[in-house]
Amino acid sequence: MTTVAAYAAPAAKAPLERTTIERRAVGEFDVLIDIKFAGICHSDIHQAREGWGEAIFPMVPGHEIAGVVSEVGPGVTGFAVGDRVGVGCMVDSCRECDNCKDGLEQYCAKRPTWTYNAVGKDGEPTYGGYSEKIVVDENYVVRIPDGLSLDVAAPLLCAGITTYSPLRHWNTGPGKKVAVVGFGGLGHMGVKIAHALGAEVTVLSQSLRKQDDGLRLGADHYHATSDPTTFEKLAGTFDLILNTVSAPLDFPAFLSLLRTNGAMVNVGLPEEPVQIPLSGLFGNRRNLTSSNIGGIRETQEMLDFCAEHGIGAEIELIGADQINEAYERVVASDVRYRFVIDAATI
Incomplete structure (x- = not known):
């Protein structure tokens, strides 16, 4: 066991504070990672404040982890000391179900072991990336290509793969029209990746406040959803709508923007229930x-793709003593576009 410094929420809705946690000894197939940077995802806030239900405390959030390997177990074959690596939202799964065998560990039939706010196979709670070090089985570690700086790569481990996976699955590419709802931590990555895949990209945001950024980062069009004429002008336009917003929407209005056989894919998870009138789905066989x-294999594919296309997150680098302030700013949509903690300040 190794004692390391970390920032943890001691209870639901409590401010995060500096503490220490125990990391397990490096096992045969484990990798010890010196964490360099950890992104702040809105999911961290939902869980630390029990917005998604009962949680495990004390909680060390963080599932956008970038660092350097400092030790490997004797059975490790994929990594060596000094490698630049990342850890995302999960650190284990059953490895036996059809989904795990197909590289879809995120849909493990027995539920993945999440990087934090979960219980591992050893019966101990998992602690995330707001810490100095982490020990992870090599099968759930990915390599960060040399073309990506670790600070801008960290958010790719959640925001990047969360948008890349559906864009790939729904065949985003040349000739496709894609709308990204919301232009925040997830949304700005969705725009960058969809643009790099060759699609015609439109941002649908509440206002035009971030329009210049949206166009600079790859959007072809930018519309305000607060303007009712937006829905009239864009009716039946899109092959795919990627909804990154973690709040209820007027789903019939957004579904009306889809072409025949178009799909609206939700990657944001609201804390409150939403109502979805089925009438909005019947026209034009909308989905x-x-x-x-994404799974581990697809996460590596995403990182390689981002390195090839020069894609990293737009970040604000902060010290660990600014985490609580950053949480409030994320809730207020006052970040462009991902806070990243410099782990050296933990």
């Missing part, structure tokens, strides 16, 4: 669905 991160 309403969801997507949840």
Whole structure:
């Protein structure tokens, strides 16, 4: 066991504070990672404040982890000391179900072991990336290509793969029209990736406040959903709508923007229930669905793709003593576009 510094929420809705946690000894197939940077995902806030239900405390959030390997177990074959690596939203799964065998560990039939706010196979709670070090089985570690700086790569481990996976699954590419709802931590990555895949990209945001950024980062069009004429002008336009917003929407209005056989994919998860009138689906055989991160193989594919296309997150680098302030700013949509903690300040 190794004692490391971390920032944890001691109870639901309590401010995060500096503490220490125990990391397990490096096992045969484990990798010890010196964490360099950890992104702040809105999911961290939902869980630390029990917005998604009862949680495990104390909680060390963080599932956008970038660092350097400092030790490997004797059975590790994929990584060596000094490698630049990342850890995303999960650190284990059953490895036996059809989904795990197909590289879809995020849909493990027995539920993945999440990077934090979960219980591992050893019966101990998992602690995330707001810490100095982490020990992870090599099968759930990915390599960060040299073309990506670790600070801008960290958010790719959640925001990047959460948008890349549905864009790939629904065949985003040249000739396709894609709308991204919301232009925040997830949305700005969705725009960058959809643009790099060759699609015609439109941002649908509440206002035009971030329009210049949206166009600079790859959007071809930018519309305000607060303007009712937006829905009239864009009716029947899109092959795919990627909804990154973690709040209820007027689903019939957004579904009306889909072409025949178009799909609206939700990657944001509201804390409150939403109502979806089925009448919005019947016209033009529209589809309403969801997507949840990506498997390990696809996460590596995403990182390689981002390195090839020069894609990293737009970040604000902060010290660990600014985490609580950053949480409030995320809730207020006052970040462009992902806070990243410099782990050296933990």
